[in-house]
Amino acid sequence: MNKLSRDFYMGDTVTTARELLGKYLVRQMSGNMIAGRIIETEAYIGAIDKACHAYNGKVTPRTKTLYGPPGHAYIYFIYGMYHCMNVVTEPEGQASAVLIRGLDIVKGFDTAAGLRYGTVKLSPYQIRNISNGPGKLCMALDLTRELNGCDLLGDELYITDGLPGVDNVTWPVKATKRVGIDYAEEAKDFLWRFI
DNA sequence: TTCAGGATGTACT
DNA sequence: GTACATCCTGAAC
Numbered sequence: 068m069n070k071l072s073r074d075f076y077m078g079d080t081v082t083t084a085r086e087l088l089g090k091y092l093v094r095q096m097s098g099n100m101i102a103g104r105i106i107e108t109e110a111y112i113g114a115i116d117k118a119c120h121a122y123n124g125k126v127t128p129r130t131k132t133l134y135g136p137p138g139h140a141y142i143y144f145i146y147g148m149y150h151c152m153n154v155v156t157e158p159e160g161q162a163s164a165v166l167i168r169g170l171d172i173v174k175g176f177d178t179a180a181g182l183r184y185g186t187v188k189l190s191p192y193q194i195r196n197i198s199n200g201p202g203k204l205c206m207a208l209d210l211t212r213e214l215n216g217c218d219l220l221g222d223e224l225y226i227t228d229g230l231p232g233v234d235n236v237t238w239p240v241k242a243t244k245r246v247g248i249d250y251a252e253e254a255k256d257f258l259w260r261f262i
Numbered sequence: 263t264t265c266a267g268g269a270t271g272t273a274c275t
Numbered sequence: 276g277t278a279c280a281t282c283c284t285g286a287a288c
Binding site: 120125127128129143144145146147148149 | 269273274
Binding site: 263265266267269271272273274275 | 277278282283286287288
């Protein structure tokens, strides 16, 4: 397993979004580790994307991280109760990021279940829904604003191209329209969502 | 199995 | 005051 390098995040955001599929998001906590395969992403590019919080050079306390150097986590609070996690891409000064929308938990399932539901005994319905959405995966991995701006080349939260004992899986990549952003007008039609 | 409605903090008008 | 990169619950098919 190798951590993805800073260079990986430096390039084009849409390309990075596609390449993040199948990679592993790893969360290290005291004594516990949770890892999940990335199965769904979306690209957000501040300069030209009305859906992005930082569209047209907007800077707010919330979006500040987006302008920072690549390879950092941008975690924000939405709808009053949920978090979403992005990976900051492109060089410092470019407000671009890849939203992680879906994960397949491959390590530390019980720990993730405890964080998300408060129990390790889950119904099939709960197992299916443990991390198949941006808000859900943040609950399962305990991603909060505490980790906003966290360096993905550090030890607490990072992304690798493989894990010991876990087979890499590949499957056809689909590019689709993004969801939940109808207000963004023409930007909602960009094929920037990858499954 | 799908659907409508509510919860709720932050940022922007 | 309004809208938001969401999810869960409960009700109807």
